[in-house]
Amino acid sequence: MQGMAESLSLAGALVLAADPDLLQIVALSLYVSLSATVIALCLGLPLGALLAIGKFRGRGGVIVAVNALMGLPPVVVGLIVYLYLSRSGPLGFLGLLYTPTAMIIAQTLLITPIIAALSRQVLEDLHLEYAEQFRSFCLTRRQTIQALLWDGRYALMTVGLAGFGRAIAEVGAVIIVGGNIDHLTRVMTTSIALETSKGDLPLALALGIVLLVIALGVNAAVHSLRLSAVRQAYA
Amino acid sequence: MISRFPFRMDALVAFAVAFGLGCAGGMASAGGAIIVQSTTSTANSGLYDHLLPLFAARTDMRVNVVAVGTGQAIRNARNCDGDVLLVHAKGAEEEFVADGAGLWRQDLMYNDFVIVGPASDPAAIAGLSDVREALAQIADSGARFASRGDDSGTHKKEVALWAAAGLDPQQASGTWYLETGSGMGATLNTAIGMGAYTMTDRATWISFANKQDFAVAVEGDDALFNQYGVIPVNPEVCPSVNAQAAQRFAEWLLSAEGQAAIAAYRVQDQQLFFPNAGAKLSDKN
Numbered sequence: 101m102q103g104m105a106e107s108l109s110l111a112g113a114l115v116l117a118a119d120p121d122l123l124q125i126v127a128l129s130l131y132v133s134l135s136a137t138v139i140a141l142c143l144g145l146p147l148g149a150l151l152a153i154g155k156f157r158g159r160g161g162v163i164v165a166v167n168a169l170m171g172l173p174p175v176v177v178g179l180i181v182y183l184y185l186s187r188s189g190p191l192g193f194l195g196l197l198y199t200p201t202a203m204i205i206a207q208t209l210l211i212t213p214i215i216a217a218l219s220r221q222v223l224e225d226l227h228l229e230y231a232e233q234f235r236s237f238c239l240t241r242r243q244t245i246q247a248l249l250w251d252g253r254y255a256l257m258t259v260g261l262a263g264f265g266r267a268i269a270e271v272g273a274v275i276i277v278g279g280n281i282d283h284l285t286r287v288m289t290t291s292i293a294l295e296t297s298k299g300d301l302p303l304a305l306a307l308g309i310v311l312l313v314i315a316l317g318v319n320a321a322v323h324s325l326r327l328s329a330v331r332q333a334y335a
Numbered sequence: 336m337i338s339r340f341p342f343r344m345d346a347l348v349a350f351a352v353a354f355g356l357g358c359a360g361g362m363a364s365a366g367g368a369i370i371v372q373s374t375t376s377t378a379n380s381g382l383y384d385h386l387l388p389l390f391a392a393r394t395d396m397r398v399n400v401v402a403v404g405t406g407q408a409i410r411n412a413r414n415c416d417g418d419v420l421l422v423h424a425k426g427a428e429e430e431f432v433a434d435g436a437g438l439w440r441q442d443l444m445y446n447d448f449v450i451v452g453p454a455s456d457p458a459a460i461a462g463l464s465d466v467r468e469a470l471a472q473i474a475d476s477g478a479r480f481a482s483r484g485d486d487s488g489t490h491k492k493e494v495a496l497w498a499a500a501g502l503d504p505q506q507a508s509g510t511w512y513l514e515t516g517s518g519m520g521a522t523l524n525t526a527i528g529m530g531a532y533t534m535t536d537r538a539t540w541i542s543f544a545n546k547q548d549f550a551v552a553v554e555g556d557d558a559l560f561n562q563y564g565v566i567p568v569n570p571e572v573c574p575s576v577n578a579q580a581a582q583r584f585a586e587w588l589l590s591a592e593g594q595a596a597i598a599a600y601r602v603q604d605q606q607l608f609f610p611n612a613g614a615k616l617s618d619k620n
Contacts, residue, residue: 187415187575195575197416198370198401279370279401282384297520298379299545 107305114306115313121283126314129287132200132274133267134318136207140263143208144215145256149245151216152223163220169213174206178276181206185277198279203287206273211263218259223248226255254330257322268315288314368397369580372409372417374488375518377563378402380538380607385600390587396580404487404518412436412566415573418581420566421588423488423536428564436573437566438582441589444597444608445562448492449540450553451523452478452532460532466556467500474502477511479531483522484514488561493534496558536561538607563608565589588612 114122151163183189185197185205196202226248227234234244249256271289278285280294288311295304377383383400390398403411405422412420413436420437422428432440450469452460458478460469473480482504483490497504504512513531515522519539526533527547535543540551553559567585570578587593594610601607 186411187573189414192415192575198399279399281370281399281401284399294379296524297375297518299520299523299543301524301545 103302103305106302107309110302110306111309111313114310122310124283125286125288125291126310128200128285129268129289129311130314130318132203132287133207133264135204136211136267137260137264139204139208140212140215140267141260144212144263145219145249146245147212147216148219149223149248151220152248153227153241153244163217166213166220167217170217172210172213173272174210174270174274175272175276177206177210178273181209181273181277197277198281198285200278200285202277203274203285206277207267207270210270210273211266214266215259215263218262219252219256222252222255222259226252254326257326261319261322264318265315268311268318367395367577367580368399369418369577369584370416371398371400371419371421371584372412373400373402373421374405374408374423374563375402375520376423376489376536376539377421377608379520380542380602382538382597382600382608386588386593386596389596390584390593393587394583396583398584404483404485405491406486406488412568415568415575418568418576418578419585420568421563422566423561423563424491425562425564427488427491428566432566435571436569438569440564440566441585442611442613443563443565443588444594444610444612445560446537446608447554448489448534448559448561449537449551450532450534451526451540451549452552453527453530454548454550455530456552457530458532461550461552463553464555466496466553466558469553470497470500470502473532474504474507474511479511479513479526479529480504481522481526481529481531481533482512482514483519484516485518487519489519489534489536492561496534499558538602541605541607542602562611 147166151159151166181202182197184191185194185202186192187195187197196205227244230248230251234247239247269289271293274280274285274287275290275293278287278290280286280290286294288307292304292307292311295301295307373383378400379402383398387398387400401408401411401417405424405427408417408420408422409424409427409431411417412431420428420431421443428437428440431437450460450466452458458469458473458476460472463469463472482493508514513525513529515525517525519535520543522533523535523539523543524545525531527545527549532552537554540546565585565588567578567581568576570576588597589612594612597608597610598606
C-alpha cells in the first residue's frame with residue numbers, strides 16, 4: 101500500500117493548488133448529480149408517497165418492481181439513454197448526447213427508483229402511525245401526501261442523500277452518454293476511470309479521495325441544515 | 336402540522352423543468368463544435384491535448400473528443416453520433432466508407448504495436464523479432480496472455496496475428512488466454528497485475544504510468560505496423576453532421592501544418608506518432 105500515502109498527499113496538493121481544470125470537473129460533478137437528485141426527488145417522492153398510501157390492484161407488484169429497479173446497473177441505464185439520445189434514436193433530434201443534460205437524464209433515471217422505493221418505506225411506516233388521525237381530519241389524498249412528506253422530511257433527506265451518493269459515485273452511465281469529453285462532460289468518476297486507464301494509479305486514487313471529500317461536504321451540509329431546522333423548530 | 340407545509344410540489348416540478356430546459360438551452364449555444372469519435376490511444380497518450388490548442392488557434396470551432404475503442408467508435412459514428420472518425424483498423428474503416436457512412440478515408444499517421452511482458456519472461460520471447468514465433472512460444476509455454484477482447488483496433492490486429500501464426504487461442508480462453516473486454520489501459524493494468532503478456536500500441540505503452548517491471552519483449556516485425564486513418568462522416572447519411580467543420584478539422588490534420596504538429600508530439604523524449612498522410616488532398620473529394 102505504498103500508493104495510499106502518495107495518493108493522500110497528492111490529493112491534498114490537488115485541493116490546495118485549486119487547479120482550474122479540477123475545479124471545473126468538481127463543479128460539473130456537483131451540477132450533474134445535484135440536478136439529478138433534485139429532479140429524482142420531484143419524481144420519486146410523489147411516486148413513493150402514492151405507493152405508500154395507495155390501495156390499488158397490483159400495488160405489491162409495483163412495489164417489488166420499484167425495489168428491484170434500485171439494482172439497475174448504471175451501464176444499462178447509460179445504454180438505454182444512449183439509444184434514445186443517439187442521433188439515430190427517437191430523441192436524437194434534440195442533440196443532447198454528449199452534453200451534461202444527457203448525464204443528468206441518465207442519473208435521474210438511475211436514482212428515481214431508489215428515492216421512490218426508500219421513501220415508500222419511510223412514508224408507509226409513518227402513515228401507519230398517523231392513519232387514524234388522518235381519517236379523523238377527513239384529509240384528501242393530496243393533503244395526506246403533503247402531510248406525510250412534511251412530517252417525514254428528515255428521513256427523506258437521508259433518502260435524498262442515498263440517491264445523491266449513488267449519482268455522484270456512478271461512472272457507467274455518464275461515461276456512455278457524456279463521452280468523458282474534456283472541459284465539457286468530464287466529471288470526477290470519468291476522470292478517475294481515465295487516469296486508471298493511463299496507469300496513473302496514484303492520481304486516480306487522489307481524485308477518488310477528493311470525490312469522497314466532496315461527498316462528505318454535501319452530507320455535512322445537509323446534516324447541519326437538518327440540525328439548524330430542528331433547533332429552530334424547538335426554539 | 337399540516338398548515339406548515341412550506342412548498343408546493345408543482346412549484347418544485349416547474350423549477351426542475353425550467354432547470355432542465357435551462358441547461359439544454361445553454362448547450363445549444365455551443366455552435367461550431369464537432370465530435371471526434373476516436374480510438375483511446377490517441378487520447379490517452381495526450382496527442383489531442385497537444386494538437387487541439389494548435390488547431391484552436393486557427394479557428395473558433397470546438398473539437399470534442401470521445402475516446403472509445405475503435406469498434407465502438409465506428410458504431411457510434413454509424414449512429415451519426417460523431418462528425419469525424421479517427422481510428423486504427425483499416426479494413427473496418429474502408430468498409431465504413433464503402434458503405435457510404437464516411438466521405439473518404441485517408442492515412443493519417445502510424446506507429447507500431449509491441450508485445451510487453453514481465454521481466455521474468457516465462458515464454459522466453461524477449462528480443463524475438465518475429466511476432467508469430469513469439470505468439471507460438473507463448474501458447475506452447477502456457478504463459479498468460481491478456482487480450483483486449485473488445486473488438487478494438489488493437490484487438491482486431493491481435494486476432495489477425497494469432498491467425499497468421501496458425502493458432503486459435505480462443506480454445507484456451509480463461510486458462511492462459513485472458514480476454515479482459517476492456518480498454519488498453521485497463522488491459523495493461525490487468526496484465527501487469529497477473530504477470531501476463533499483452534499487445535499494446537507503442538504510444539499507449541510509452542505514456543503508460545504503471546509499468547512496474549514490465550518491458551517491451553517483441554517489436555520491429557513488419558506485421559506489427561499500426562496505421563491510423565481519418566474519416567469525415569457523410570452528411571448525406573447523417574444530416575446532423577457539421578460537415579464543413581468536420582472536413583476542415585480532418586484536412587488540417589492531413590495538411591503540412593497538422594502533420595508537422597503530429598510529428599512534434601513527444602513523450603519521454605520519444606516520438607509517439609509518425610505522420611504519413613498521402614499529401615494528395617485534391618484526390619479525396
